Amino acid sequence: MSINGVLEDLPLADVVQFIHIGRRTGTLYLWRDDRDRAEIGFYNGRIVSTWRPDREPLGDQLVTEGLVDSVALEAALK
Numbered sequence: 001m002s003i004n005g006v007l008e009d010l011p012l013a014d015v016v017q018f019i020h021i022g023r024r025t026g027t028l029y030l031w032r033d034d035r036d037r038a039e040i041g042f043y044n045g046r047i048v049s050t051w052r053p054d055r056e057p058l059g060d061q062l063v064t065e066g067l068v069d070s071v072a073l074e075a076a077l078k
Contacts, residue, residue: 020045 007015012030019028023045031037041049050058059077062068068076 016040016047 003018015028018024019042025043025045026041028040028042029037030039035053037053039049039051040047041051055061056064059068059073063070063073
């Protein structure tokens, strides 16, 4: 089952909770226009990736913040 359409009347937290509780897998695409957009990837209801055109990848952010070392990131990506 997929969710498709305009969800502007729903809080983002409610949509993410629905995906989590339903253990859904897929990508949630968010946008206001061509420049203001983002993607959230889910696997079995858990966030596994994020993307914005003006941001570095999540794994690189975690390394920059010192939350993950680069060796662990490489292993996780494999």
